[in-house]
Amino acid sequence: MTSVDERAPDYLDPALTVEERVADLLERMTLEEKAGLMFHQMVEIGEGGALAGASSQYRLPPTLEMIGQNHLTHFNVVGSADPATMARWHNRLQEAAAATRLGIPVTLSTDPRHAFTDNPGTSFTAGYFSQWPEPLGLAAIGDERTVREFADIARQEYLAVGIRVALHPQVDLATEPRWARINGTFGEDVGLTCRMLAAYIRGFQTDRLGPSSVATMTKHFPGGGPQKDGEDAHFPYGREQVYPGNNFEHHLRPFEAAFEAGTSQVMPYYGMPVGTDHEEVGFGFNKGVITGLLREKCGFDGIVCADWSLINDSTVWGERHAARAWGLEDRTPLERLERALLAGVDQFGGEHCTELVVRLVESGRIPMSRIDESAQRLLREKFVLGLFDDPLVDPSQAESVVSAREFVEAGYDAQCRSITVLTNGGDSPVLPVPGRPRLYAPGIDGAASEYADLVDDLADADLALLRVKAPFERRSGKFEQFFRAGSLEFSQHERDDILNVCRQVPTIVDIYLDRPAVIPELLGEAAAVIANYGASDRAVLDVLFGHRRPEGTLPFDLPSSMEAVAESRSDVPFDTDAPTFSFGHGLRIPTA
Incomplete structure (x- = not known):
């Protein structure tokens, strides 16, 4: 007979309610273990799926040290590996967590990894996962069923390798055309954004958060779109979020839709509001925004996770970056952490200064009840997701689920459908391209030879295809x-190079729109202009030659000039004067 002392603790009993299990576990935890819950650090996959040692790229300690000594149980995976290796690595992570005193399982998260953008600060290219257009492309299709299909497929692929939290969707409104984060949004229109994100959240979380769900972290509260001059708040020169149109409330509407859809987590942005009733400090430190607006007015009782590196300076690729503590730059890390905790933040991304939480509590500056409040939310989600009962994944199943043929085809279909035809030759349409022309297509992969006879000399071409990216200014x-x-x-x-080709041979210009572009000078010279939001060469060729039908419409206005952009109000949608093309524009062409 098993004695009472030998019996498994109540928090391991799946027959009890989540609330009972949380209460039992919380009572057993030390302050240091509770502090570990409150950090969501990055983690790398070691060689061959081993647990990583110390990382020079992100200045991370060994994974085992973060789990065993810092008591971390939430990690944001950076980098990738093949599905089976990733699954085995995840299982080793869980086994290391199970070997700790209380055996609290790891919750693994990721930035988006199903599209084309490769920015280690925001997202990863698809790699082994099925590849889809960026969220802008889903918005260009404008169909909630497609968005839910994407989210459901991504959910299955995440689950197969052990990822349980999506650090997305990004529901900021793209009201400032210059902002560098527009590609992760659903565009400029609030109604379209609300429809898309509701389907997105329900596809990842299912209709009710549970063991088959991937929790969503909706960002960036209270709306990161109206950045001054379009600069990004990752950097000191982009810290100001401005509302010249007095349109603060408009940017809250997507979050209201996210709450209705049941999003489990919310991330505030780095930016600091300027010219509003709120204190001019970063949103993650802003009690009026986190407690007053998010908790009390909006009634959100889920997890609030601050954006990465809010408290301490960080190093990435050998570069030192100041903590994104806008408005509190002169404060110490201890003071910043105190402000964020008092504001209502539950968890801090990209760092693991657990000792500061301990100091704040032991000195009496933060009551234990405040720590317990966040710990309860964080533990509750682990139980709801079923991590305490079934934390491991099957590496062989990961191989069959990730990039399953039907998932890849669904992503490819969405790439094709999202393509937006801006112009098509006026009275003399060039799309779909007939026959088998001699095609000049620099930089296009070998798939083009299936559609046309490729030529290296422009003088030999019947038709040219140029795939270009939306303009931007390189930073140092x-x-x-x-x-x-x-x-x-x-x-x-850049303009002369494009126009030189257009003036010598009929030219189709395909522009990757990760944000709006000012392109009126191309429209009179190119035979046709199309836009994509993440599409392979083959997807573009299939559309141009009439094998697939493009359905995309613009998810934002295309401004007519930079003067119009500079004169527009950053917080007001559709505010540039006389746009070249308006939201919703997209021509239809027949299939061959």
């Missing part, structure tokens, strides 16, 4: 270079 820092910000106009050199 290694990390900054990933954020495509600044002017929306092509440089004179």
Whole structure:
């Protein structure tokens, strides 16, 4: 007979309610263990799926040290591996967590990894996962069923390798055309954004958060779109969020839709509000925003996780970056953490200064009840997701689920459908392209030879295809270079190169729109102009040659000039004067 002392603790009993299990576990935890819950650090996959040692790239200690000594149980995985290796690595992570005193399982999260953008500060290319257009492309299709299908497929692929939290969707409204984060949004229109994100959240979480769900972390509260001059709040020069149109409330509407859809978590942005009734400090430190607006007015009682590196300076690729403690730059890390805890933040991304939480409590500056409040929320989600009962995954199943044929085809279909035809030759349409032309297509992969006879000399071509990216201004820092910000106009050199081709042979220009572009000069010279939001060469060719039908419409206005952009109000949608093309524009072409 098993004695009472030998019996498994109540928190391991699946027959008890979640609330009972949380209460039992919380009572057993030390302050240091509770502090570990409150940090959501990055983690790398070691070689061959081993647990990583110390990381020079992100200045991370060994994984075992973070679990065993810092008591961390939430990790944001960076990098990738094949599905089976990733699954085995996840299981080793869980086994290390199970070997700790209380055996609290790890919750693994990720930034988006199903599209084309590769920015280690925001998202990863699809790699082994099925590949889809960016959220802008889903918005261009405008169909909630497609968004839910994407989210459900991504959910299955995440689950197969052990990922249980999506650090997305990004529901900011793209009201400032220069902002570098627009590619992760659903565009400029609040109604479309609300429809898309509700389907997105329900696809990831299912209709009720549970063991088959991936929890969503909706960001960036209270709306990160209206950045001053479009600069991003990752950097000191982009810290100000401005509301010249007095339109603060408009940017809250997507979050209201997210709460209705049941999002489990929310991330405030780095930015600090300027010219509002709120204190001019970063949103993660802002009690009026986190407690007053998010908790009390909006009634949100889920997890609030601060954006990465809010408390301490960080190092990425050898570059030192100041903590994104806007408005509190002169405060110590201890003071910043205190402010964020008092504001209502539950968890801190990208760092693990657990000793500061301990100091704040032991000195009496933060009551234990405040720590318990956050710990309860964080533990509750682990129980609801079933992590205490079934934390491991099957590596062989991961191989069959991730990039399953039907998932890859669904993503490819969405790439094709999202393509937006802006112009098509006026009275003499060039799309779909007939026959088998001699095609000049620099940089296009070998798939083009299936559609046309490829030529290297423009003089030999019947038709040219140029795939270009929306304009941006390069920044000097290694990390900054990933954020495509600044002017929306092509440089004179870039413009001349494109127009030179257009003037010699009928040319189709395909522009990757990760944010709006100012392109009126191309429209009179190109035979046709199309836009994509993440699409392979083959997807573009299939559309151009009439094998697939494009359905995309613009998810934002395309401004007519940079003067119009500069004169527009950053917080007001559709505010640039006389746009070249308006939201919803997209021509239809027949299939061949």
